[in-house]
Amino acid sequence: MLAFTNAKEKQSPTIIGAGCNLDGDIKTDHTVQIHGQVRGDITAETVVIGRGGRVIGEVNTNTLFLHGTLEGPATVNTANVFSAAQMTGTLSYHTLNITGNTGLECKLSKRKGKTK
Numbered sequence: 064m065l066a067f068t069n070a071k072e073k074q075s076p077t078i079i080g081a082g083c084n085l086d087g088d089i090k091t092d093h094t095v096q097i098h099g100q101v102r103g104d105i106t107a108e109t110v111v112i113g114r115g116g117r118v119i120g121e122v123n124t125n126t127l128f129l130h131g132t133l134e135g136p137a138t139v140n141t142a143n144v145f146s147a148a149q150m151t152g153t154l155s156y157h158t159l160n161i162t163g164n165t166g167l168e169c170k171l172s173k174r175k176g177k178t179k
Contacts (some may be wrong), residue, residue, distance in 0.1 A: 077107070081115055088120075097131070114147050138174075 076094040079085055083099035094109040097116040110124040116131035127139045129148040136152040144150070146163025155172040 079116075112148075 074093045076096055077089060077091055078096045079099045079101055081098040084102075085099070086102045088103040088105070089095055089101065090106045092108055094111065095105055095107040096111045096113065097105075097118055098113040099115075100117045100119070102119045104121040104123075105118060106123045108124065109126045109128070110122055111128040112118055112131040112133055114130045117134070118132070119134045121135050122133060122137040122139070124137070125140045127137060127142045128145070129143065129150065130145045131148065133148075133150045134152065136155070137150075138155045140156070141158040142154060142156045142160065144159070144161045144165050144167065146165060149166035150169045153170040153172055154167075155174050157174050159171065159173075161167075
């Protein structure tokens with residue numbers, strides 16, 4: 064299904080589809096879905112890295128849904144890590160939810176203080 068927006072909608076997701084390779088940073092106040100590959104930093108309200116998706120760079124987000132691969136540090140309020148997920152780097156979080164046997168090879172760092 065394709066996502067379309069109109070002038071009345073306040074949010075629209077940024078979607079990097081399977082087979083797409085993007086070199087560069089992404090900054091948005093909304094959701095970013097990665098099903099292809101991004102080589103660059105991502106700053107967004109919500110980041111979804113789907114199965115087969117890969118990010119090589121830094122992620123800063125309120126909510127992370129990690130099904131694919133993240134190579135780099137992530138600073139999040141809530142991290143949701145699923146069974147196919149793989150990550151290297153440092154995951155700095157307030158809340159961490161892990162489902163299943165993941166391929167995490169990262170440093171986990173619980174953040175103190177206020178959430179974003």
